[in-house]
Amino acid sequence: MGAGLDSLLRIDGKIALIADSGGCGSIDVAPLLAQAGAQIILADKDAEKTQALAVKIGGAARAVPTDIESEMSVLALFEMIRTRFGRLDILVNCAGLTANAPLPETSMAQYDEMQSVNLRATFMLMRESVKLMQEGGQGGRIVSITTIGALHPVLHGNVAYGATRAGVTAMTKSIALDHAADGIRANLVMPGAVYGKTRFHADSQARLAAGERLTGPIQQAGRLPFGMGNGQDIAAAVLYLVGPASAYITGQSIVLDGGFLVT
Amino acid sequence: MSIAQQFTSSADLLSLKGKTAIVTGAAQGMGRGIALRLADAGAALVVTDIRECAETVELITKAGGQATSFIADASSLNDAERVTAEAVRLYGGLDIIVNNAAAYQAAEFAEVTEAQFDQIVNTGLKGVFFNAQAAARQMIAAGKGGRIINIGSTDAFLPVGAMAHYDAVKGGVLATTRGMAKELGRFGITVNAICPGGTDTPNARIAAEAIMKYLGLSNEGLDSKPRAVLGRPGTPDDIGRGVLFLASDLAAYVTGVALVIDGGYLLV
Numbered sequence: 241m242g243a244g245l246d247s248l249l250r251i252d253g254k255i256a257l258i259a260d261s262g263g264c265g266s267i268d269v270a271p272l273l274a275q276a277g278a279q280i281i282l283a284d285k286d287a288e289k290t291q292a293l294a295v296k297i298g299g300a301a302r303a304v305p306t307d308i309e310s311e312m313s314v315l316a317l318f319e320m321i322r323t324r325f326g327r328l329d330i331l332v333n334c335a336g337l338t339a340n341a342p343l344p345e346t347s348m349a350q351y352d353e354m355q356s357v358n359l360r361a362t363f364m365l366m367r368e369s370v371k372l373m374q375e376g377g378q379g380g381r382i383v384s385i386t387t388i389g390a391l392h393p394v395l396h397g398n399v400a401y402g403a404t405r406a407g408v409t410a411m412t413k414s415i416a417l418d419h420a421a422d423g424i425r426a427n428l429v430m431p432g433a434v435y436g437k438t439r440f441h442a443d444s445q446a447r448l449a450a451g452e453r454l455t456g457p458i459q460q461a462g463r464l465p466f467g468m469g470n471g472q473d474i475a476a477a478v479l480y481l482v483g484p485a486s487a488y489i490t491g492q493s494i495v496l497d498g499g500f501l502v503t
Numbered sequence: 504m505s506i507a508q509q510f511t512s513s514a515d516l517l518s519l520k521g522k523t524a525i526v527t528g529a530a531q532g533m534g535r536g537i538a539l540r541l542a543d544a545g546a547a548l549v550v551t552d553i554r555e556c557a558e559t560v561e562l563i564t565k566a567g568g569q570a571t572s573f574i575a576d577a578s579s580l581n582d583a584e585r586v587t588a589e590a591v592r593l594y595g596g597l598d599i600i601v602n603n604a605a606a607y608q609a610a611e612f613a614e615v616t617e618a619q620f621d622q623i624v625n626t627g628l629k630g631v632f633f634n635a636q637a638a639a640r641q642m643i644a645a646g647k648g649g650r651i652i653n654i655g656s657t658d659a660f661l662p663v664g665a666m667a668h669y670d671a672v673k674g675g676v677l678a679t680t681r682g683m684a685k686e687l688g689r690f691g692i693t694v695n696a697i698c699p700g701g702t703d704t705p706n707a708r709i710a711a712e713a714i715m716k717y718l719g720l721s722n723e724g725l726d727s728k729p730r731a732v733l734g735r736p737g738t739p740d741d742i743g744r745g746v747l748f749l750a751s752d753l754a755a756y757v758t759g760v761a762l763v764i765d766g767g768y769l770l771v
Contacts, residue, residue: 466758
């Protein structure tokens, strides 16, 4: 027994782009995908952190300093991938920015920054990935890590944040529909209470430093029967969705909330 | 230690070595596909159906796995308790139950009889409820957590037609899955559902033919171009692989969800 088991999660030789934006969403995802056999391209504007992660992973990873909010930078990234590898098999969107603030105090600058990272950058990365996956002719896998806040409010002050994340759900379903014929599957991972995976806007960090506390449904007693999640829970779901085990799943999401939505 | 550090082979992440699993409705089709995957991952299997599961057991044991079968009616509380007790007696515990058994019979809404309704509800909803209950009692008493996986359907979201009674069952399965998840989380038991779309099984072929007839469509059934955007019907193994994910360490933080495995059927 077990003869077929090993192959269910293997992604040997697949070219996987793991995109982030100064956050740490990629920290757990990249090593696990590398272990499963993928060649990893780490794209993040934080060159130092990204290089350190690439070194930690070893020969299977390379860091490509990229500002995913800049179209020029994203196009340069894909030109490099096209030239070096000639194809792309996997895209994982790990970036996320939250400027948690009550609606009356949310500035349009904060709104624009969240929209730029969470929705616009994700759109560009998916558009360029689909083009390269079409050129390669071997299909592809797209997984975006967003939040259960796209389904249900988790914290107060997430009016704009939740909306920018929910937009990715609509994009994912449309890509799954439009590009199934190209052999491309697109799915979502929606974490709940997982510390430190979404970057906090400087304004939010300042509010927290000044003693303000995050409040909301997730802090009610009994809402987390399985406690806080961790980055490895997210990485595990991503691995499942990019590998052969999930071959018949597209346009779907895996909620990783330890029971928050049923309590 | 991170998952990546533990990861010597991908089989480790999916391994169910030392676990015991019950799969109901496992004589053929989807239940068999699920049982084969769990056995391949190293679990000892107890497979049940209202008829002999000898072929399923043979496939598992020939491949080197462990399996025992019982004739059991999913809608019977006595049978649910008996099967749970047998799993514990044979293999020393119970870690996973997959409530797959369900009945379906296409009928126009205006024509559904009380007997048809009762049969479909008894097998598909009452059966899921009380088989999960028997398993949960054992898991709570053993104090080691567990996994309950209930098979729903895309019919809970989008009716296929001529199956309004079955739609009610599958909607009920999703609601009770969430109810169980809410209560059992504190015991370390996760409860999730899988919602298959059109899946090529012997019973689905019979049902598809009847549905096509009732809807006045040409009788191409599962052989026609599927609505699923991935361009093929699902297979029992597609569902088996999803069940394995939910039963494995990979999904330790997943509870109360419905994982849709439909090849994009719901996108169209």
